[in-house]
Amino acid sequence: MSSLLLLNGSPRGKSANTALLLAQIAQGWENVNEGEIETLHLTKSADFERATKTFGEADVVVLGMPLYTDGMPGLVMKFIEELAPYVGKDGNPTIGFLVQSGFNEALHSRHLERYLEKLARRLGCEYAGTIVKGGGEGLRQMPPSWTRKLFGRVQRLGESLAREGRFDAELLRDVAGTERFTRWQAFWVGLFTRTPIGRMYWNGQLKKNGAFADRWAAPYAKAAER
């Protein structure tokens, strides 16, 4: 029996796609381990403070985040800076990470993954691995039939974490999905993203806000200043 601390590093807080994925890890963990689970949302200052204080007390920590301009969100980097006192301390927790991105290919998150793996080493934590999930934008809006398979896999990752102290490598590959599109896939997906259906997710929101006509606005362009 061991304790699990889930840290949600999404600036969207409780309503984040990241939070939804962390909840699946918790679900899987619960299936095989009776230890205590706590979830903290780093957007809330009380949670942020508690996370820096209790980091060393948990047996296992999973820090989840969305990919923000190819790295961790500023909020998560702020938290990582606060972990400096834990570097090289005895009894640090096992740590795993979750990175989800809007882009479909996993490759976008691999550089951040490399940083996180090094961070685990720097802290002197056992590294449980990093769950990389592309195409994570809009997960919340998807019907259950679209997310069932993904959530099942993330739950099983939670189970493997509880059992073996690390994420199962095969499941990590399954969840990551497409690493890089083949040339043909890139061609077809590229065409699709230029169609009205491919742009529906953004166009729908633009229209709802009455901003569709302004979607190409370039407010800082020199010409716009005249």
Add this chain to the structure above:
Amino acid sequence: MRITIVNGEPEAHSDFDRYVGEVAESLRREGNTVRQFDLRDMDIRGCTGCWGCWVKTPGECVQSDDSAEIRRAVVNSDLALLAAPMRMGFTSALLKRMTDKLIPLVHPYITFEGGEMHHFKRYDRYQLMGLLMGADTDTDTEDIEITTEIWSRMARNMKTRLAFAAVADREAEEVARELTAVA
């Protein structure tokens, strides 16, 4: 050349802060027009992932803070130099909080470049990107490599490229000369 320095050093008067100042001075002596933003003195609210800058007020952040001034300067310069001390193996959170807010400069629509998904451009032209890292006591070559790699990826997604990356362990004048040559 117009060069915008985005300084993510949280402490005023630190060695790195002085160094950034020296680079700025040398750049001016080389004939560049330099504008420096010290993020620690500015009101930069963190990106909340609301996508308002894409679907409500296209191209502009819905939060009114000092970040708009920086975005305007960045996209209208020839080179944006991101400067920050290393903390826990990466450039400071202060810098990242600001660069998260460069996302209004691109478009939510997706395009394929080099077989990868990237954002559509919003502007006709973009500035080059440079990176200046202040080493911490525990910084090693792997940290520098990882950090440079992440910022190169970021530059690529922001419709530009990382044309310069260096650790602040050389003469400021030398750095300024190199920057002038690439900008």
